[in-house]
Amino acid sequence: MTLVTIALMGAVTFAVRIAFFGPLKPSSISPRIEQALPYVMPAVLMAIIVPSVLLAPKTGGDGPSWLTPYLVGALVGFAVGAVRRDSFFLVFASSVAAFALTGLAL
Amino acid sequence: MTALRRKPAAPGTASPAATASAPARPSRALEIRRGSVTSVPIVVGAVPFGLLVGAVAEQSGLSLPETMLLSALVNAGSAQMVGIGMLASGAAWPLVVLTTLVINARHVFYSASLSPYVKHLSPGWRSALAFGMTDAVYALAAKRYREDPDPRGFQHWNVMTASVAVYVAWLAATLVGWIYGKDLSRIDGLGLDFAIYATYIGLVVSCFTSVRAVAIGLLAGALSLALHQLPYQSGLFAATMAAAVVASLWEGRVRGRDLDPPS
Numbered sequence: 001m002t003l004v005t006i007a008l009m010g011a012v013t014f015a016v017r018i019a020f021f022g023p024l025k026p027s028s029i030s031p032r033i034e035q036a037l038p039y040v041m042p043a044v045l046m047a048i049i050v051p052s053v054l055l056a057p058k059t060g061g062d063g064p065s066w067l068t069p070y071l072v073g074a075l076v077g078f079a080v081g082a083v084r085r086d087s088f089f090l091v092f093a094s095s096v097a098a099f100a101l102t103g104l105a106l
Numbered sequence: 107m108t109a110l111r112r113k114p115a116a117p118g119t120a121s122p123a124a125t126a127s128a129p130a131r132p133s134r135a136l137e138i139r140r141g142s143v144t145s146v147p148i149v150v151g152a153v154p155f156g157l158l159v160g161a162v163a164e165q166s167g168l169s170l171p172e173t174m175l176l177s178a179l180v181n182a183g184s185a186q187m188v189g190i191g192m193l194a195s196g197a198a199w200p201l202v203v204l205t206t207l208v209i210n211a212r213h214v215f216y217s218a219s220l221s222p223y224v225k226h227l228s229p230g231w232r233s234a235l236a237f238g239m240t241d242a243v244y245a246l247a248a249k250r251y252r253e254d255p256d257p258r259g260f261q262h263w264n265v266m267t268a269s270v271a272v273y274v275a276w277l278a279a280t281l282v283g284w285i286y287g288k289d290l291s292r293i294d295g296l297g298l299d300f301a302i303y304a305t306y307i308g309l310v311v312s313c314f315t316s317v318r319a320v321a322i323g324l325l326a327g328a329l330s331l332a333l334h335q336l337p338y339q340s341g342l343f344a345a346t347m348a349a350a351v352v353a354s355l356w357e358g359r360v361r362g363r364d365l366d367p368p369s
Binding site for chain 2: 001002003004005006007008009010011012013014016017018019020021022031032033034035036037038039040041042043044045046047048049050051052053054055069070073074077078081082085086088089091092095096099
């Protein structure tokens, strides 16, 4: 039964991913939806990032309880990204480095 | 990204204007090479998440075939994570499937936004691309097609290369995670999952090409935070939907008269 459930989970995931690649005509996308599309990626990613970072587990150190490695890592990542928007590796590496260093320091 | 900048010799890589001339199109081999380079960071981001999914599945009592089938068929980290919890707790199967649908509903936007670029491809290609279209692969695909929307190009080979690389890494990480589940169950406490958020931060800043994009992103983040207690990550979906509606209205106001002629 679990295997059937897993297969169905895969099926619905594939269904939403292929929806506009064939079954639904791209012309059926209304202008309302079409003009929202460029904003989907920033919206989804921020909707994942913000709660994950702000609700990250507190550290037991002597720093303020809101100051977690997650928050510091994310802020450094956004700060580097504000300057070098298209340098993915640089943003990724500096964010992870800040996370690791804060984890060691706290 | 880095690869593009290091190869200034290849013309037709940057501006859409350059793609108008047919001979300037990057070759299939070049697209595959680029795809493998740009997939490195998302593979690095996917591995800890895959290890975590495998380890949590083992700890939750899922068998190895069940765990591998989950990664092989669903191929979506957050949906699998929630799904594992529900399967382990014996939730009714319609609820598990419906929850997967809600968590992954955002992919319908990805499919809509990429459809103009893939409509000329064969059904087989479109199915394969759709199957591998995870959040990170979509971000890479959107970036590539934004740079070069020419339907005569080989961008789909670029996307497919990244998609296969991530898929293989995802399966391997799930397997290793399940085998070493007991040792890795502390991986959460070590914060290795931060790699995935760092990946998303790197991807999201490249989307911040306008004040509106930043504002919509912040709105979605704030809503998602406010709604995070909704069950089964439906807050993520609701926040994205709400932000998308605001984005649509805002964009409509800015474009103003552009919408007046009947479409």
